[in-house]
Amino acid sequence: MTASAIPPTSSDPAVEIRGLSVTFGGKVRAVDGVDLVLGRGQAVALIGESGSGKSVTLRAIMRLNPENKTKIEGSIRVAGQDVMAMSKRELTRLRGRAVAMIFQEPLLALDPVYTVGRQITEAIRRHEGLSETQARARALELFERVRIPSPQRRLDAYPHEMSGGMRQRAMIALALACRPKVLLADEPTTALDATVQIQILLLLRELQAELGLSTIFVTHDLGAAVEVADRIAVMYAGRIVESGTARQVVLSPNHPYTIGLLSSRADGALVKGSRLETIPGSPPDLANRKPGCPFAPRCFLAIDRCHKEVPPTVEVGPGHGAACWRSDEAGAAFRERLEAVAAVA
Amino acid sequence: MSAAIDIRDRGGPAQPLLTVDKLIKHFPIKKGLGGKKAVVRAVDGVDFEILKGETLGIVGESGCGKSTTAKLIMGLIEHDSGQLLFDGEKIGSRALPMRSFRAQTQMVFQDSYSSLNPRMTVEASIAFGPQVHGVPKRQAIERARSLLARVGLEPTRFAARYPHELSGGQRQRVNIARALALEPRLVVLDEAVSALDKSVEAQVLNLLLDLKQDFNLTYLFISHDLNVVRFICDRVAVMYLGQVVEIGPADTVLASPSHPYTAALLSSMPSLDPDNRTEVAPLAGDPPNPIDPPSGCRFHPRCSLMEPVCPANVPPLDGVGELHRVACLARQPGSGHSLAPAQQVAA
Numbered sequence: 001m002t003a004s005a006i007p008p009t010s011s012d013p014a015v016e017i018r019g020l021s022v023t024f025g026g027k028v029r030a031v032d033g034v035d036l037v038l039g040r041g042q043a044v045a046l047i048g049e050s051g052s053g054k055s056v057t058l059r060a061i062m063r064l065n066p067e068n069k070t071k072i073e074g075s076i077r078v079a080g081q082d083v084m085a086m087s088k089r090e091l092t093r094l095r096g097r098a099v100a101m102i103f104q105e106p107l108l109a110l111d112p113v114y115t116v117g118r119q120i121t122e123a124i125r126r127h128e129g130l131s132e133t134q135a136r137a138r139a140l141e142l143f144e145r146v147r148i149p150s151p152q153r154r155l156d157a158y159p160h161e162m163s164g165g166m167r168q169r170a171m172i173a174l175a176l177a178c179r180p181k182v183l184l185a186d187e188p189t190t191a192l193d194a195t196v197q198i199q200i201l202l203l204l205r206e207l208q209a210e211l212g213l214s215t216i217f218v219t220h221d222l223g224a225a226v227e228v229a230d231r232i233a234v235m236y237a238g239r240i241v242e243s244g245t246a247r248q249v250v251l252s253p254n255h256p257y258t259i260g261l262l263s264s265r266a267d268g269a270l271v272k273g274s275r276l277e278t279i280p281g282s283p284p285d286l287a288n289r290k291p292g293c294p295f296a297p298r299c300f301l302a303i304d305r306c307h308k309e310v311p312p313t314v315e316v317g318p319g320h321g322a323a324c325w326r327s328d329e330a331g332a333a334f335r336e337r338l339e340a341v342a343a344v345a
Numbered sequence: 346m347s348a349a350i351d352i353r354d355r356g357g358p359a360q361p362l363l364t365v366d367k368l369i370k371h372f373p374i375k376k377g378l379g380g381k382k383a384v385v386r387a388v389d390g391v392d393f394e395i396l397k398g399e400t401l402g403i404v405g406e407s408g409c410g411k412s413t414t415a416k417l418i419m420g421l422i423e424h425d426s427g428q429l430l431f432d433g434e435k436i437g438s439r440a441l442p443m444r445s446f447r448a449q450t451q452m453v454f455q456d457s458y459s460s461l462n463p464r465m466t467v468e469a470s471i472a473f474g475p476q477v478h479g480v481p482k483r484q485a486i487e488r489a490r491s492l493l494a495r496v497g498l499e500p501t502r503f504a505a506r507y508p509h510e511l512s513g514g515q516r517q518r519v520n521i522a523r524a525l526a527l528e529p530r531l532v533v534l535d536e537a538v539s540a541l542d543k544s545v546e547a548q549v550l551n552l553l554l555d556l557k558q559d560f561n562l563t564y565l566f567i568s569h570d571l572n573v574v575r576f577i578c579d580r581v582a583v584m585y586l587g588q589v590v591e592i593g594p595a596d597t598v599l600a601s602p603s604h605p606y607t608a609a610l611l612s613s614m615p616s617l618d619p620d621n622r623t624e625v626a627p628l629a630g631d632p633p634n635p636i637d638p639p640s641g642c643r644f645h646p647r648c649s650l651m652e653p654v655c656p657a658n659v660p661p662l663d664g665v666g667e668l669h670r671v672a673c674l675a676r677q678p679g680s681g682h683s684l685a686p687a688q689q690v691a692a
Contacts, residue, residue, distance in 0.1 A: 015549060047545065049542035049544065049545075050542055051515075102394070149630075151540065163631040164407075164631060165630070165631040166631065193407055193569070193608055193631070193632060194406065194613040194614065195405035195406065195609060195610065195613045195615065195626075195627065195628040195632070196406075196572075196631055196632075197615075198613040198615065198623055198626045199626040199628075199629070200625050201615065201623075202623065202624075202625075220542065221615065222617060223614065223615030223616065223617050224375070224615050226615060226616065226617055226618070226619050226622065227615045227616065227622055227623060246619040246620070247619045250617060250618075250619055251619070260544060261543060261544065264543055264544050264546075264547035265543065265547075265572065265617075275551045275554065276547040276550055276551055276576070277547070278544060278548045279544040279547075280548075282512055282514065282515075282545070283641040294465075316472060
């Protein structure tokens, strides 16, 4: 059995994460009990601020976190196969072939001393055993697919010879080289200019639909998440605090943190020059977790119970969950705010 | 500090605090093995004014020259030609020597960590500038502590800390406090909130609004985030490849842009409405290289309104409304562009 041989008829979800916890150096619990299911052909956005555990969760799926310093608990299955039980060899087959990843900074992710074409053909030959000519033809096809202008010539370019947007397209081509079923994207548009960012977001959406990719998209930008994802999961202090369809999370949030994120956006200000609504304080120290809900010290709805007991995820709508003791009150507070905005406008 | 008359205010309220006139900066580079000389036209003829008490935003993509403009204003690099006037006086002239200009203008950078000395406590960092300008140490430290309190960092907890012991948002507050230590009149904020998480960004933006009022400040706010610019700026200048292509009141420019590039920037912002996602990218390709900018209007290769006149003529930055100027042939009467408004008959 090979790790990459995903039975095409299997009905297992593309990625299924249960009770995932990741601890660094025995102290810092960066991810704390994450459950995440990615259906086939679905796009899920993991959003959160720095240190919320979104990238760590993503990397855990390919077991990319440094083994000797990291303790991973829980279960991770890709197309029904247990990633936690895989040998080094099986992992090598999984990475790049069944699951591929794109990163925020392509200049760091690509090898500076080889042409991009060489890097792509190497991946294809290694995983699929094609000849140099066949691999090169596939690479060219991929470059056309991600719409790199003059693709033939660009295959022979080094990463530093390309512009930022072009490099990101090349990295997407590299990720797609072995026809993966799952694409993991870690802030792929954060370092790009606005007019280029939207091009890459649209390309990802298009590729996802056409190739039937299952995608997990990590970002801190709600707008980018809405553009590409069917579902959104909001992370805070290593936990998923709210998840649902993009509509549910953005239009009727039920967790005070999600509401804070939506309200503190500069475009959400009621009156120009008036003060922005903010989330007071700062995220908790992950090395010294306190009992109760990690958001409680910053929460406008916190009651005694929030500081003592960790809230379970409750269903607030079909497929819409929030981990909050006061999710009903939170939803009501958001609706009130919307009415206030409408009254001013 | 009250809004009492500032003795340094020489020109009166109508005199712009800063006038930038035909500013040019080209960086020489060597190209290829033959060493053929080329220049990066980072800033290529930029004009604008910053009025007293306003916040002027500069927006644009990487390589458009917005940060170079800031560095030229601060005198961190020297301009090739053009003129910079501060409150009516030429910067570096006898009437306004560099040293006294620098005491009145301060800058906050994007990277909060690399702009602080890692071996100095934050209190010492904030007190450093005033000491250089002759304030006794004890007094400078006292003022540093009151500034720390003013930017929301309890002095007893934070004064003796080093930069690595603070979070990104806290460090940026320290940088803001340090910028205010010399009681400047103009503060240049170069992507000062861009590296912060959204919830922290909102806190720092609120702080900047409060400080502006309390200390009678004028801001030059450089950013790539149009939402933030719309929120904090009174006027906004849009730059493209080293030139200002549109300038005017933020509400006008960002609500009904005149330049096709401004319009494209605005529609490139991801929508927050799941029922109304972006379907077509407004622009193709990356911003071109400022080494060899396109002829005529520099935006023409990417512009949806491009006509044969565009590569041939450089559009002037002309008025389209009160205080609103735009550099686009499609908006300029008599330019030969089919969309240009009819030429006005001289009265």
